[in-house]
Amino acid sequence: MNSNNGLPIEAYIDSHFFELEQKHIFSNTWAFAGLIEDIKIPGDYLTVQAGLSNIVIIKNEHGDLLAYHNMCRHRGTQLLEGKGSGLKKLTCPYHDWTYQLSGELVSLPKSRNEFTGIEKDCLNLKPANVGIWRGMIWVHPDPNSTSLQDWFGPIENQLGPHEVESLVEFKDSVVIEDINANWKVIVENYIDHYHLAQLHAGTLNMYNHKKAQFGFVGKHFKFWEPLTDDYQRNLQQNAASPLVYQSGLNNIGVWVPMLFPGIGLAELESSWSVFHIIPISPSKSRVIVRTKMKDSGTLDYLKQSLSSAAFWDKKVKPKYASFDQNHPLGSADFMREDIYICEQLQKSFTSPQFEFGPSASFGEAPIRQHQELIWNIIKPYWDSRLVS
Template identity: 35%
Template sequence: MPPDALPDQPKQQLPREAYVSDSWYEAEQKTLFSKCWSFAGVTMDFTEPGDFRTIQAGAYALIVIRDANGDLRAFHNQCRHRGTELLEGCGNAGKTIVCPYHNWVYNLDGALRGVPAQRECFPDLDKKATALFGASVGVFRNLVFVHPEPDQSFDAWLGDLAQIPWPHDLASSELQENPDDVVYEINCNWKVFFENAIDGYHLAYLHKDTLGGPTHDKNLWEVFGHNMVWWSTEREGVKHRIPQFVESSAKGSGLKTVRNAETPGYGGVYMLFPTTILTPNPWGFSISTMEPVDANTTLLRVRNWSPKGWFTYTHRAADIPGYDPESGRIKSSHWTQHPLETGDFQTEDVWVCEKMQRALQSPRYQVGPLAKGAGGEAAIDFFQQTVLEFMPK
C-alpha cells in the first residue's frame, strides 16, 4: 500500500465503547484475533523435532511444532477424540503428540497414529480423516507467526514489508537472548497501548526527559498492508523512505553495538497488526507482544536480544520500576516513585496509557482533532480503520 494510505485529515474512528466494553472485547476475540497472524516465537525456539510452543490466537488455542522432517507445522491444540487440550506452554513433545486423557497418539505432522483398543471401541474409525485440525504458519526474518485457518497466505499478509532492510539476524552468534522475559501488566485496553506506540506527536512532550523527541515533523510512518513501519529523519542517511542509521547514532552512548550496526535498516519501530511490536536498534532487538486480558487490562510481553556478554538495565525485569517479585510482572501498583521521575520511557508510556484508560471510563469522554501528517496522529486513524475491517458491522 502506498505511503499516502495515511489520511490527510485524521479523526477518531472508534467509539468509546471499543476501549471499555466487554462485549466489544469478546467480539474482537471472535472476529479480529481469530482471523489474524499472531507472533508464535522465533526459529531458535524450534531447533529440534518435537520442539513446540502453544499460542492463544483469539478464540483458538494453537500449537506450533517442528516435525520429524524439520518443517514447522501448526495445529489446533485439541485432540480429535473429545477435544482435550494436548500440550501446555512450550517444550519438546518427543517423537509424537500424546493426548493426556485417553492416549490417542499423533505424529508430529498431525496424522493420527494410534488409538488404544481401537478394534473394540472404534472399529469404523478412519485414521486418515482424523488428523489434527491444521493451522497456518509463516516465517519472517526468523520470526514465526501462526494463523488459526489453514492455507492462509503469509506472503500476502507481509506484502512489501519483506523488502524493507532488516538489521539483525537473530540466529547470529553475535546476539544472545536475555534471560528475562519482561512482562508488564497494564491497566488499559490493548488498543490504547497500540495507539500510544504509533503516536508520533507525543514523543517530544511526554518523553522530553527520556527520549527527548523526535518532534512530529521528523517522524515518518509508512503503511504495508495492515502493518506500519516508523523511523525518524533526525538520524543520518534516511533516503527514499527507507530507514538507514549510521554508526554515529551510537557514538557517545557508552553502549556496545552489534557488528555492522552502520548498515541500512537500523532503528525504527515495526508495528505488525494486531499485537506485535518489533524494535531493532544498533544495541539489540526487542519483540513486544500485547496479550489482551479483558477490556481494561493488557499484558505486554517483551523478549530482548543484545550483543553477547552484555545486558542492559531495561532487560533485567527485577530492576524495572514497578517490579512485583510475587508475580514476576511489572505493575503500576508497585511503583515507588512518580513515573516521570524514573528516567524510563516505557514506564512513562504505561503511566499515560493507564491515565487514558481511566479517562475512557467517563461517558463524557470525547476525542478532539488529531494531529495531521505522517509523524502526527494519522497512523492512529489508519489503525482504527483496520480494526473496524475485522469487526461486525
C-alpha cells in the same frame, strides 16, 4: 484537525466488541509465536494462542516445523501446554488418544469395542499454518491462509538492516507487563508520533522526532527516524551497547514498525526487540518484550557501558524531576511512562463525561488510520448486532 474518533467508545470497553475482534481479527491473521531459537531440535514444541485458537508448533524428526490446532479429535481436550522438548508422539491426557508428530491418529484405547467402524484417517489433528520470517516463528489458524511473504511483503523494505538470526537474546532482558488498558490503546500509543517529544521529552531525546518518516503500508505501520546530532556525532562511544551493525554509520536511524494487528518491532542502533501485545480482556492486555543484541563478550559490553555512561547520565531525564523515582513520570524510563499513560487513559473511558477531543492532523494521523482499519473489519458485525 479532526474531532471525531475513528472508533466508538465501546471498542475500548465492551466485551462483545472484544469478542468480535478475537474472532475476525486475531483468529484471521498471522500471529507471532516466538523466535527461531525457541524450537531448536526435533521434538521441541511450543503452544501459542492465536485469537480463539490454541496452536501447537512442533519440530519433527526431519527438522521441519509443523503446526496443529492443539486439541484432541475425541472430546477436544488440549494436548499440550507451554513449551517443551523430547516429544515423540502427542497423547491426550484424558483418554490416551495418540497422534504421530505428523498429526496422524495412530491409537485409541478399546477401539474395537468402543468405536466400532471408526475411520481414524478422518480424525487426524487439524493443521494450521506455520512459517519463519526475519528470525521469528509465525502461525495462522487457517492452513490455507495467505503466505507470510505476501502478508509482510508490503513492509519488507521499510525495515532495518538487522540480521536478526545472528543476534543473541539476553534471557534476563525479557519483559512481561500486564497493563490495565485495551490492546488498541497500547497500539495507538506505540504509533503516536505526537507524544514522543512531549511524554518522552527526557527519555527518547536521542532520536530526532522532527525528521521522523512514518505511515501505513497496507495494514502495517512503518516508522523511521534518525539519531540526534549529539548522539550520532560520537556514536561508537555514546551507544549504550555494542552497535548491531556498522554499515552506513553516518546515517544510522531507528525502525519502529507496528505489524498488524499488534506486534511492534524496535530495530535500534544497538538492539532489536519484538513488542508483543496480547489482548486479555476489554480493559487488560499483556505485553511481552524480547530483546536481541550483538553476540559479543561480557567484556565488550562492560567497556561499552563504561564509555557511554557519562553521555547517558546527562541525556536521559524523567518527565518530572520533582516526582519520586518510584513514580512512572519520575522514573526516567520510557516504557513505564507509556504504561502509566495507557492505564490513565483507560480509566477515563467509563466516565459519563468522557469524550474524544481533537486529533493532531499530522502526529496522530496513524491513530486515525489504525482505527479505520479496525472499524472496517468489525463494523459489519457490530452493526448487525445493533439491528438484531
